[in-house]
Amino acid sequence: MTARDDILGRIRTALNRPEGAGPPPAPEYANQSLIPARAQGTPAELTERFIAMATEVDISIDRVAGAGGVGTAIAAWLSAEGLPDRAVVSPHPVMDAYGLDDAPGLTTHRDTTRGDDLVSITPTIAGIAETGSIMVTTGPGTPYTLNFLPETHIAIVHVDHIVGGYEDAWARVRSNGEIGTALPRTVTMITGPSRSSDIEREVTVGVHGPKRLHIVLVGDIEGGADGKKI
Amino acid sequence: MxxxxxxxxxxxxxxxxxxxxxxxxxxxxxxxxxxxxxxxxxxxxxxxxxxxxxxxxxxxxxxxxxxxxxxxxxxxxxxxxxxxxxxxxxxxxxxxxxxxxxxxxxxxxxxxxxxxxxxxxxxxxxxxxxxRGWTDIDASWPASVTYHDACSGLRELGVKNQPRQLLEKVEGLELRELEAADVCCGFGGTFCIKYPEVSGAMVDNKVDEIVATGAATVLSGDLGCLMNIAGRLSRRGEAVEARHMAEILAGPAIGPAIGRTADSDGGKA
Amino acid sequence: MAHQISLDFSKNAARAQADTDLQSALAKLQRDTRLARSIITGRLPEFEDLRDRAVAIKDHTLANLDHYLETFEANVTDAGGHVHWCNDAGGARETILQICRDSDAKIVGKGKSMVSEEIALNDYLIAHGLEVVETDLGEYILQLRGETPSHVVMPAIHLKKEQIAETFRDHHTTLDPDRPLDVPRDMTEEARAKLREKFLAADVGITGANMLIAETGSIVVVTNEGNGDLTQTLPRVHIVIAAIEKVVPRVEDALSILRILARSATGQEITCYTTFATGPKRPDDLDGPEEFHLILLDNGRTKLLEGAFRDVLRCIRCGACQSACPVYGAVGGHAYGGVYGGPIGAVLTPALDGIDKAWPLPEASSFCGNCEAVCPMRIPLPGLMRRWRDIAHNEKLNKAGARRGLALWAWAARRPALYRLGARIALRLLKTFGGRRGYLRRVPLAGGWTTARDLPAPEGGTFIDLWQKENLGKTQGNTTGKTGS
Incomplete structure (x- = not known):
């Protein structure tokens, strides 16, 4: 008897289920959606909510009208914050569109990192209005470490990638019910810079992960109040 | 509930x-x-x-x-x-x-x-x-009171708004809410005898909050909690008195508060 | 750091009550979490529905646990991971040590994991020559101090910053002894620098898992610090240790549970980092562990699955019951002796360590019910404590004096006429002791009561007698006519 047999045997005895009983019928709840109302709305509403929720968790947000302006905006933000002008960028082709390599005041290299980079710039899968979270994944051009090791993480979010709830974000990586290796090795929802309240429950930001999470939000969207663009 | x-x-x-x-x-x-x-x-x-x-x-x-x-x-x-x-x-x-x-x-x-x-x-x-859908309270109590939500009533039976609703009808009564009215007073039946120090700390917190309201009387719907609270109030020499809700709501014939006598009380009796 | 079950809750509690630093920390914890919870749940109208959903998810999973574990195992294996089933703490420790040895590991980085506390993993690995470093800030502090967590999600809640500063000065001896360590920020920075070296040097990373997702073969790890992510991605080998009840069927189920987890644990909408990881590094990935091992541990769960205690397997280790428990608030987590303090400990420790060792714990509750009220998984914790009391009563584990008192009382209560006579006598005695004062300072046989409070003297006369006097003829029970006396 292996431990596996022992454990499964005890479970089946406890549940009075025969071996090979097969999958149970889908539970009733599985077909009833329970998505919070705040995860729903028009694209403009969701964008506004995303910005509000992200701001609450100490994410700073910069807006640019088009992808080409991202590099300049980042250079300006780094300079204004007194941060280093050198950044490691996810080695993914999608990053070519942002004018990162020729932006004055910004030096970049495309690579993974072992911790000697102080600033990283990464793409995102989605921005999630429900909680102001961003979703990032690991892949050949998107090393995981860029989201965690540098002190400053700059994430690029496209307005038309802002979704309502967690499920909507997951639909962007799992539209066909992917499982196992068909999924990225990691899918992470990040909600603000690293923090801890382990010492006397006082919140301190920047424990093991980034001390700053900065989002550059690309594009705008019709439908704001008074016909304004959001 | x-x-x-x-x-x-x-x-x-x-x-x-x-x-x-x-x-x-x-x-x-x-x-x-x-x-x-x-x-x-x-x-x-x-x-x-x-x-x-x-x-x-x-x-x-x-x-x-x-x-x-x-x-x-x-x-x-x-x-x-x-x-x-x-x-x-x-x-x-x-x-x-x-x-x-x-x-x-x-x-x-x-x-x-x-x-x-x-x-x-x-x-x-x-x-x-x-x-009964009955709220025609005919009682008067021209003083400040505070109210402790007794745990079993609150969490097993949903007793929360009803007592407050009735207290509102008592003429002259001013309800001053506790900061944490729904936190246990430490009675817990035999718990308070088996773990007297722990229970004592809990009732001490409760009494601190009661005193902080400045109310003259603490009310609740369970005599166990009230005896615990009244006993601690007495041990600490606090002037606040303790009574069961029903005593105030039922109307005129009100005797001395819990643990008080006509002699020791000098108050409302 | 093996935990020790103390048989003497009262003694532990007394020590905790004398510790003024601990008392102020606990008071702050309870005040803060109470406020945070009311704000955060108030912002999510669906919160109660989500709790119901979470209960339904877990109940369904537990009722079909073998199926979901096998599905999970198959998907982890397909994704290139290895699943190791372990019956008990010993099996899990040996398996983990073997994996470390097979990869020639010297340094092990560890994410926060309650189940690793259950099996006293660190001591074992250290005794076998490995350097083990806890990476969660709170756990790191405790490791330096040789202490165990006193709260499920806020492990170092019992410590003041001055104590932590002293610990850092004692252990970080290469740093300037006069450096400022006055505020949490200073210590956080210092720990960041110290632990960053370890993250980068670790050969093996060990984490727990908040959930296991059957349909995808993924694990879910949530942290605020990001240490769980660094632990599972930088070392060559990632070992996950999870108890069998952590599995849920689908990604959607995990997302529903996530919506109540952080809100219940820390009063956040969601933790900073929520990572779903599936298997080891892919061929084209630029980082990630070469090996992915998953320890599926029973350690008493299958026994709980059998009977009255199954509901406790819904627990998601959020610590809400601890933060909300007034007894925990008076004594802290360590007074409970076991790995888990508070209401969840009063239910789980007897299961893990035996009711004979853990007996007083299920009794150390006023049954106020606040734990059940805040438990996101609606675990009937007071009811389960009462089940343990049933067992303890049957096994005669409770104190002889208390048993005798209860038996005498019950004997009388089952004889209404005699009970009434006894009541009259008792009242007369109390009146004698109480005299004309309304309170009694000392009462024979009621020492427990008068430790902390006076005993209000009875008004005089029993209600039943007085009522009978006033309302002759209305006292009859209308069915049996058996009205005693």
Whole structure:
């Protein structure tokens, strides 16, 4: 008897289920959606909510009208914050569109990192209005470490990638019910810079992960109040 | 949890068995009389079966299910013939309402009867407001009070807004809410005797909050909590007095507060 | 750091109550979490529905646990991971040590994991020559101090910043002894620098898992610090240790549970980092562990699955019951002796360590019910404590004096006429002791009561007697006619 047999045997005895009983019928709840109302709305509403929720968790947000302006905006933000002008960028082709390599005041290299980079710039899968979270994944051009090791993480979010709830974000990586290796090795929802309240429950930001999470939000969207663009 | 809907055709003058609870029986008969008065004011005929003792909770919570079940059966025999069973205690009413069915679920003679008793057992205040729809309080208490939500009533029976709703009707009464009205006072039945220091710390916190409100009187719906709180108030030499809700709501005939005598009190008595 | 079960809750509690630093920390914890919870749940109208959903998810999973574990195992294996089933703590420790040895590991980085506390993993690995570094800030502090967590999600809640500063000065001896360590920020920075070296040097990373997702073979790890992510991605080998009840069927189920987890644990909408990881590094990935091992541990769960205690397997280790428990608030987590303090400990420790060793714990509750009220998984914790009390009563584990008192009382309560006579006598005695004062300072046989409070003197006369006097004829029970006396 292996431990596996022992454990499964005890479970089946406890549940009075025969071996090979097969999958149970889908539970009733599985077909009833329970998505919070705040995860729903028009694209403009969701964008506004995303910005509000992200701001609450100490994410700073910069807006640019088009992808080409991202590099300049980042250079300006780094300079204004007194941060280093050198950044490691996810080695993914999608990053070519942002004018990162020729932006004055910004030096970049495309690579993974072992911790000697102080600033990283990464793409995102989605921005999630429900909680102001961003979703990032690991892949050949998107090393995981860029989201965690540098002190400053700059994430690029496209307005038309802002979704309502967690499920909507997951639909962007799992539209066909992917499982196992068909999924990225990691899918992470990040909600603000690293923090801890382990010492006397006082919140301190920047424990093991980034001390700053900065989002550059690309594009705008019709439908704001008074016909304004959001 | 809120109170279930009253029966479709409630009896015009329901016959109510008053389950006085052992603490009221022994320590504070005036709560029993106040409860009976309120029930009568709300149009009920009140009966007090003489052979009633305790709901059995001390045994039930000590793991002695056999004795708890025996006492439960005794209570069921005594009370099942009434239209309603009402107790001036969320804890004891909760025992009948929430725990008797569990306790007697394996007893073929009593399982159904326990459920039927459970279904018609109510905590006094909720019975008045939610079952009788009665809120015509005719009482006056021109002073400040604070209110402690006794745990069992609050969490097992949903007693929360009803007492406040009735207190609002008391002429001259000013309710000053505790910062954490729904935190346990540390009574917990035999808990307070088995773990006196822990219980003592809990009641001390409660008394701190009571004193901080500046209210002259603390009210609650369970005599166990009130004796605990009153005992700590006395030990600390605080002037705040403790009373059961029913005493204030029932109207004029109000005696000395818990643990006070006409001599020691000098207050409202 | 093996935990020790103390048989003497009262003694532990007394020590905790005398510790004024601990008392102020606990008071702050309870005040803060109470406020945070009311704000955060108030912002999510669906919170109660989500709790119901979470309960339904877990109940369904537990009722079909073998199926979901096998599905999970198959998907982890397909994704290139290895699943190791372990019956008990010993099996899990040996398996983990073997994996470390097979990869020639010297340094092990560890994410916060309650189940690793259950099996006292660190001591074992250290005894076998490995350097083990806790990476959660709170756990790191405790490791330096040789202490165990006192709260499920806020492990170092019992410590003041001055104590932590002293610990850092004692252990970080290469740093300037006069450096400022006055505020949490200073210590956080220092720990960041110290632990960053370890993250980068670790050969093996060990984390727990908040959930296991059957349909995808993924694990879910949530942290605020990001240490869980660094632990599972930088070392060559990632070992996950999870108990069998952590599995849920689908990604959607995990997302529903996530919506109540952080809100219940810390009063956040969601933690900073929520990572779903599936298997080891893919061929084209630039980082990630070469090996992915998953320890599926029973350690008493299957026994709980059998009977009255199954509901406790819904627990998601959020610590809400601890933060909300007034007894925990008076004594802290360590007073409970076991790995888990508070209400969840009062239910789980007897299961893990035996009711004979853990007996007093299920009794150390006022049954106020606040734990059940805040438990996101609606675990009937007071009811389960009562189940343990039933067992303890049957096994005669409770104190002889208390048993005798209860038996005498019950004997009388089952004889209403005699009870009434006894009541009259008792009242007369109390009146004698109480005299004309309304309170009694000392009462024979009621020492526990009068330790902290006076005993209000009875008004005089029993209600039943007085009522009978006033309402002759109305006292009859209307059914049996058996009214005693």
């Amino acid at each position: 809120t109170a279930a809907a009253p029966p479709v055709t409630p009896p015009v003058t329901p016959r109510v068995g008053l389950f006085a609870t052992c603490l009221v029986d022994l320590y504070r008969p005036s709560v029993g009389f106040a409860a009976a008065s309120l029930l009568e004011q709300a149009g009920c005929e009140v009966f007090v079966p003489r052979a009633q003792v305790c709901c059995g909770q001390p045994a039930y919570n000590a793991g002695d299910r056999a004795n708890a079940a025996a006492i439960a059966r005794q209570t069921i025999n005594l009370f099942e013939g009434f239209d309603y069973i009402v107790a001036p205690s969320g804890s004891c009413a909760g025992m009948l309402r929430r725990h008797y069915p569990d306790l007697l679920s394996d007893d073929p003679q009593y399982a159904t009867r326990a459920q039927s008793v459970a279904d018609k057992t109510w905590e006094l205040i909720v019975f008045l407001t939610d079952v």
